[in-house]
Amino acid sequence: MTDVMEVEENAKASPAAVDMYEWREGMPWNPVERVILERRSVRKYKDKQVPERLVRRILEAGRFAPTAGNSQSWKFVVVRDRDMIDAMQKYVQLRCKVFKFFLNWQKSPLGKLAWFYTQLSARVMPNLLHPIPFGAISLIAEGKLKLFHDAPTVILVLVDRRGAAKPLVDVGICGQNMVLAAHSLGLGTCWVGFVEVFKFGTRWKKKLGVGWPYELIEGIALGYPVGNPDGMIERELQEIEWWEDGRKRTVF
Amino acid sequence: MAYISFRERMIIPTYDNPEHGTSGRVVIDHEKCNGCGNCVIICPGACLYVAGVGKDKKAYMIDAPFPDCMSCNDCSAMCKRGAIKVSVTYGYDYFYKILHRGELAPPRNF
Numbered sequence: 001m002t003d004v005m006e007v008e009e010n011a012k013a014s015p016a017a018v019d020m021y022e023w024r025e026g027m028p029w030n031p032v033e034r035v036i037l038e039r040r041s042v043r044k045y046k047d048k049q050v051p052e053r054l055v056r057r058i059l060e061a062g063r064f065a066p067t068a069g070n071s072q073s074w075k076f077v078v079v080r081d082r083d084m085i086d087a088m089q090k091y092v093q094l095r096c097k098v099f100k101f102f103l104n105w106q107k108s109p110l111g112k113l114a115w116f117y118t119q120l121s122a123r124v125m126p127n128l129l130h131p132i133p134f135g136a137i138s139l140i141a142e143g144k145l146k147l148f149h150d151a152p153t154v155i156l157v158l159v160d161r162r163g164a165a166k167p168l169v170d171v172g173i174c175g176q177n178m179v180l181a182a183h184s185l186g187l188g189t190c191w192v193g194f195v196e197v198f199k200f201g202t203r204w205k206k207k208l209g210v211g212w213p214y215e216l217i218e219g220i221a222l223g224y225p226v227g228n229p230d231g232m233i234e235r236e237l238q239e240i241e242w243w244e245d246g247r248k249r250t251v252f
Numbered sequence: 253m254a255y256i257s258f259r260e261r262m263i264i265p266t267y268d269n270p271e272h273g274t275s276g277r278v279v280i281d282h283e284k285c286n287g288c289g290n291c292v293i294i295c296p297g298a299c300l301y302v303a304g305v306g307k308d309k310k311a312y313m314i315d316a317p318f319p320d321c322m323s324c325n326d327c328s329a330m331c332k333r334g335a336i337k338v339s340v341t342y343g344y345d346y347f348y349k350i351l352h353r354g355e356l357a358p359p360r361n362f
């Protein structure tokens with residue numbers, strides 16, 4: 001932590017003193033690393049709207065993301081209308097209530113039948129019904145988790161399915177560019193995969209311009225955070241296979 | 253080279269059964285916690301709450317066999333008193349078995 005503080009002070013005293021584009025063993029985090037490591041998903045926002053020019057600047061970070069074949073396979077939809085964001089949140093909550101009715105056998109009046117539906121659906125959509133999003137469906141239905149966490153601005157990222165090679169990867173990189181830029185500029189963000197639910201809403205799809213070749217992939221909630229949600233945390237180490245000098249090691 | 257067996261792959265766990273995995277867990281240091289409730293507001297799993305009055309106001313994890321804690325540690329980032337952090341990361345058996353992960357560690361600046 002003390003290292004981090006030093007960088008902060010240096011940055012204020014003279015920007016040239018910040019270590020960038022070079023590495024020394026054990027050196028403190030540079031500003032880019034700090035933003036990457038301290039970024040946390042923000043789920044409580046102030047009402048204060050983000051200035052339009054700031055949002056435009058963040059979108060620039062997305063525009064310059066790398067893409068396979070420079071195909072830039074995305075489309076952005078920015079929503080800054082309080083009523084519209086509320087309506088979107090409400091729609092997803094209602095949908096989640098329906099899903100919960102059919103899938104959450106513990107709470108569903110369908111009982112064992114709901115258990116059967118879940119087993120079936122989880123086999124068709126094992127990623128969408130992974131235990132964490134599965135639990136989140138009930139939380140959203142019960143109003144304990146909001147789709148966009150009441151953020152004042154939302155950037156929806158659509159994929160252009162005609163993109164080179166693997167367009168979904170392009171979209172992910174593009175989104176994270178914007179997220180990191182936003183945090184470096186004092187904003188908070190949260191990726192919102194639950195926009196998936198709009199697949200069921202014909203009217204919403206029309207309104208949001210979702211139609212071939214575009215498909216709504218992710219939302220990014222954007223706003224001024226309440227409190228200081230960013231900070232470094234602990235997370236699991238990853239087991240890495242490391243080939244060198246003709247043999248394999250495992251490192252963490 | 254299979255990382256999980258065919259049988260494991262075929263079993264999609266029921267999401268609430270402690271025999272089929274563990275949810276995330278946090279430890280809260282009540283010496284440090286002042287019950288400000290910041291962690292409660294931002295917990296995506298709605299699995300924290302504050303209880304008590306005055307000096308005894310503290311954060312707790314809900315008493316559910318399977319809280320929706322995804323061990324994100326966002327509560328620990330939010331708590332500037334360093335009173336809360338993940339102690340157990342979530343893990344499921346069978347189809348969703350966690351592979352190739354180690355202990356919890358903060359960023360290391362090598």
Ligand SMILES: Cc1cc2nc3c(=O)[nH]c(=O)nc-3n(C[C@H](O)[C@H](O)[C@H](O)COP(=O)(O)O)c2cc1C
Nearest residue numbers: 039040041190191192193194195218296322324326
């Ligand atoms: C593709 C993607 C989709 C996500 N969807 C949601 C979501 O719908 N709701 C939500 O609250 N968080 C969502 N998140 C945030 C994750 O829960 C969060 O990134 C994760 O818990 C790690 O925490 P951190 O971002 O604070 O490091 C999403 C993240 C990603 C990358």
Ligand code: SF4
Nearest residue numbers: 285286288289291331
């Ligand atoms: S944020 Fe920290 S101090 Fe505040 S209630 Fe949570 S654990 Fe306690």
Ligand code: SF4
Nearest residue numbers: 295321322324325327
């Ligand atoms: S780790 Fe995440 S989900 Fe678990 S209690 Fe903390 S904020 Fe909530």
